[in-house]
Amino acid sequence: MQDPTTGPTARRARWLGGMALGALILAAPAYAETLQGALAKAYENNPTLTAARAGQRANDENVPIQKSFGLPEIGTQAGYDENIIIPGNSFNSPARSVSASAQLSVPIYQGGAVRNAVRAAKYRVEAGQADLRATEASIFSQTVGAYMDVIRDIAIVQLNQKNVAVLRTNLQATSDRFEIGDLTRTDVAQSEARLALAEGDLRGAEANLIASREAYIRLVGEAPVDLEQPPLLPGLPGTAEEAVAIALDSNPDIEAASLEVNASKSDIGVAKSSRAPKLSATLGGGYNNFLGSLNSGVPGLSVTQETSSAAAGLTVTLPIFTAGRRSAQVRQAQSRSSQAIENYVATERGVIAQTRGAYAAWQANEQVITATEQAVSANALSLEGVRAENSVGTRSILDILNAEQEYLNTQVQLVSARRNSYVAAFSVLAAMGKAEARDLGIEGGALYDPAVNYRRVKGQIWDWADDPAPQQQSTDTRAVPAAEATVPAGIDPVPAPTGQ
Incomplete structure (x- = not known):
C-alpha cells in the first residue's frame, strides 16, 4: 500500500494547502483577474x-426596542375646541377652549418581561452575526465555483476547438x-460524422461557457476577464475527523443555531x-384655558378662565384570569424552544x-486527477501510435477517430476534476468556518x-436619531455586456498544477 504521507494525494494536498490565500497571489498584469x-x-x-448586512442592522434594533419597554415614557397632548352650537339650557358653557396635558410613565417592575426580552434580542443579534458569516462564506463558495467554472469551460471550449480543427x-x-x-x-x-458531432459538442461547450460567465457576473458584478489559475488554499485538514472537529467548533450555522436555543429559552421567561x-x-x-368664553351665568360675577391640574400615583396590575391565554403563551414558547433545540x-x-x-x-x-493525468499521457501516446x-x-x-475522441475525453475529464477538487x-x-473574509x-x-x-x-434612546435615507450599496449589471463564448488564444487548456 502506498504511504499516504508521500503519495500523489498528499503531494496535491500540500499543493492546495499550507499558506494564506492572500499571501500567495503573485503580482498580475492590470488586465488580469485573480x-x-x-x-x-x-x-x-x-x-x-x-x-x-442591512437585515442584520435591522436585527440590531430589536435590542433598543426591547429596552425601551423598561424606560420612562413622556407624552403630551394639546387641543383646541370651538363649541359651534351651545345647548339652550347651558347658560355657562364656554364657547371655546384650549387644553394641554403631559404625562410621565415610569415602569418599575414588569415581572421580568423586559429583562428576558432584551436577553433574547441580544442572543438573536449574535445569531444574526453568525448567520451573516454563513452568508459571507456561501457567497464566497459560489464565487469560487463560478470562477472555476469559467476556467474549466474556457479549457473545454479550447479542447473542443482543437478537436474540431484536427x-x-x-x-x-x-478525402x-x-x-x-x-x-x-x-x-x-466516418470522418464527416465525427466532425459533425465534434462541432455540436463545441456549440454545447460554448453555451456552457456563456452560462458560467453570466453566473460569474451575477455574483461578482463584473465580467470575468483573463482569469488566472487559482492560488493555494489555506489550512486544509489532514483527515475528515479533523475537519469535523473544527467545523463543530467554528461553523457559523452551528453557532447561530445554538444562540437561537438560548434566545428561545429567554422567550419562555417573557411568556x-x-x-x-x-x-x-x-x-x-x-x-385648560376657556379664552374668556366661560361665564358664571350670574350678572356681575366673573369666573376663572384658566385651570390646571397635576397628579402622581402608582399603578399595580395583577392578572387573575385570562381564560388560559397566558398558559398557552408559555406552552407555545416552550414548544418553540423545543423546536430550536x-x-x-x-x-x-x-x-457534519x-x-x-x-x-x-x-x-x-x-484520485481522479492522478488517474486522469496518467490517462491523458497514455492516450496521447496511443493516438500517436495509432496514427x-x-x-x-x-x-x-475509425481507429484514429476513436483514439482522438478518447484523448479529448480524458483531457475534459482532467480539467473538470481539477475544478471539482478545488471547489x-x-x-x-x-464547512469548517474558515472561508470568510x-x-x-x-x-x-x-x-x-x-x-x-x-x-x-x-444604547440609543433619542427618538430622532434616524439614519440617512437608504441607498443602493451593490452594483447592478445592466451595463455589463452579455457574455460571449470567445476564448483567449495562446493558453494551454490543460496546464500543469501550480507547484508541480
Missing part, C-alpha cells in the same frame, strides 16, 4: 451579502486519400412574566454531513464588522 480580486468584488458588491484536417486528408483510391467512401463518411404583577409610576398634569441538532447533523461529504469529494477528485500504424496500413481511420476543497474550508486575506479596505453598528444603536 481569485482574490473576484472575492473582494463579491464581498463589496454582491447584493445578497449587502442585503444580509477532425477537419483528418477529413481533408481522408484526398479517397480521391486517389487509397480509402473508401465509408472512411470519408411567564405575563402572569406576574406589574408596577408603574405616573406623573401627569393638565392645563431540534433545529440545532439538525444543523449539527447537516454540518456537509463537511464529510466535501472532504470525500475533495479526496476522490484528487503511425495507420500510415503503414495496420490501423483504420470541494474550498467547501471543506467553508478574515480568513482569506480580502483586500480593498476595512472588512465589514456588524458589531460596529450594534454598539452604535444598542
Whole structure:
C-alpha cells in the first residue's frame, strides 16, 4: 500500500494547502483577474451579502426596542375646541377652549418581561452575526465555483476547438486519400460524422461557457476577464475527523443555531412574566384655558378662565384570569424552544454531513486527477501510435477517430476534476468556518464588522436619531455586456498544477 504521507494525494494536498490565500497571489498584469480580486468584488458588491448586512442592522434594533419597554415614557397632548352650537339650557358653557396635558410613565417592575426580552434580542443579534458569516462564506463558495467554472469551460471550449480543427484536417486528408483510391467512401463518411458531432459538442461547450460567465457576473458584478489559475488554499485538514472537529467548533450555522436555543429559552421567561404583577409610576398634569368664553351665568360675577391640574400615583396590575391565554403563551414558547433545540441538532447533523461529504469529494477528485493525468499521457501516446500504424496500413481511420475522441475525453475529464477538487476543497474550508473574509486575506479596505453598528444603536434612546435615507450599496449589471463564448488564444487548456 502506498504511504499516504508521500503519495500523489498528499503531494496535491500540500499543493492546495499550507499558506494564506492572500499571501500567495503573485503580482498580475492590470488586465488580469485573480481569485482574490473576484472575492473582494463579491464581498463589496454582491447584493445578497449587502442585503444580509442591512437585515442584520435591522436585527440590531430589536435590542433598543426591547429596552425601551423598561424606560420612562413622556407624552403630551394639546387641543383646541370651538363649541359651534351651545345647548339652550347651558347658560355657562364656554364657547371655546384650549387644553394641554403631559404625562410621565415610569415602569418599575414588569415581572421580568423586559429583562428576558432584551436577553433574547441580544442572543438573536449574535445569531444574526453568525448567520451573516454563513452568508459571507456561501457567497464566497459560489464565487469560487463560478470562477472555476469559467476556467474549466474556457479549457473545454479550447479542447473542443482543437478537436474540431484536427477532425477537419483528418477529413481533408481522408478525402484526398479517397480521391486517389487509397480509402473508401465509408472512411470519408466516418470522418464527416465525427466532425459533425465534434462541432455540436463545441456549440454545447460554448453555451456552457456563456452560462458560467453570466453566473460569474451575477455574483461578482463584473465580467470575468483573463482569469488566472487559482492560488493555494489555506489550512486544509489532514483527515475528515479533523475537519469535523473544527467545523463543530467554528461553523457559523452551528453557532447561530445554538444562540437561537438560548434566545428561545429567554422567550419562555417573557411568556411567564405575563402572569406576574406589574408596577408603574405616573406623573401627569393638565392645563385648560376657556379664552374668556366661560361665564358664571350670574350678572356681575366673573369666573376663572384658566385651570390646571397635576397628579402622581402608582399603578399595580395583577392578572387573575385570562381564560388560559397566558398558559398557552408559555406552552407555545416552550414548544418553540423545543423546536430550536431540534433545529440545532439538525444543523449539527447537516454540518457534519456537509463537511464529510466535501472532504470525500475533495479526496476522490484528487484520485481522479492522478488517474486522469496518467490517462491523458497514455492516450496521447496511443493516438500517436495509432496514427503511425495507420500510415503503414495496420490501423483504420475509425481507429484514429476513436483514439482522438478518447484523448479529448480524458483531457475534459482532467480539467473538470481539477475544478471539482478545488471547489470541494474550498467547501471543506467553508464547512469548517474558515472561508470568510478574515480568513482569506480580502483586500480593498476595512472588512465589514456588524458589531460596529450594534454598539452604535444598542444604547440609543433619542427618538430622532434616524439614519440617512437608504441607498443602493451593490452594483447592478445592466451595463455589463452579455457574455460571449470567445476564448483567449495562446493558453494551454490543460496546464500543469501550480507547484508541480
